[in-house]
Amino acid sequence: MKLPSIVRSRHLLITIMTVATVAVLMSGEGSAGIQGTGRSLAVSFGRITATGGLTVDDVEYNVSQAQVEIDGRAGKANQLQVGQLVRVEGVLTGPASGAANQVTYSSDVVGPISQVDLSAGAFTVLGQTVKVDGTTLFGDGIQPASLAGLRVGTNVEVSAFVTASGELAASRVDLQAAGTALQIKGAVEDLDTGAMTFQINNLRIDYSQASVDGQLANASTATVSADEYPAAGTLHVTRVQVSSGLGGTAGEKGRLEGLITSVSSGGAFYVGDQLVVTDANTHLVLHGHALTPNLPVRIQGSFNAAGGLVAKSVVSSPTTP
16 A cells, blocks of 8 residues: 655654664764864764753763754754654763764654554554553653553654564654654564565565665664555565664774673673673673673773774663663
């Protein structure tokens, strides 16, 4: 069924990620300055906690000169909302201040709700399971401002952390107008380059008629757009954008907020598709927890030449169950 033709304020993208996240907020501890100014290049990704400027992971960014991209299109800083997860490029001018050059927001899923499960604290959009909890924010028009305010058939936009199982832990849920383009964010699975299909959790993606930006591979992260609802369990998309990690370069600082999605050997783990490396100099504040999947963490460090985030500190939430 073709979506209604309307002017779309946001392009619904489907981003394929290895982890949910989870929400990832990154900033590093590299010593590289900008031509002796004492400022450090930084890449951050995490949850907006205040607007006006833009506060992410306790750093307030000046966004007066920043380019803002919202779901693949040019936007404005005042369109961003508390609870949304954003990637910020810029400079850190102090322990809690910075100046943003680029702010990017991409919805994790946009589309109609197909199921609401009050007992499980979850709802389903385009085959993606979205979990809500006491930290989830609900936008205007959702009454009551909780899972009970959502209905099957309602179009929503979700910004979320990806979990180790690929589910979405919602940070913010907003209503979307009927006819808004569809979007999902998730990890590529079961890639078939001959049939030009892959899987995002419970949804099959057909990219045979899509423009593809980047190299598709299993476990890669991709953003996919569609103008039609799924047919027979398959979404025929018009655009696929592939990404890997936060894109930090050697020496840049990084700040990361999110859920651990997998743990490797030698003190390495992933938050979403971003590799985090710990070493003898990493300060761990885990409040009695181990570095295990789905542990919420906040990380500060710097990027190495391979794009990994070498952690100076890893802090878990003291209220983690």
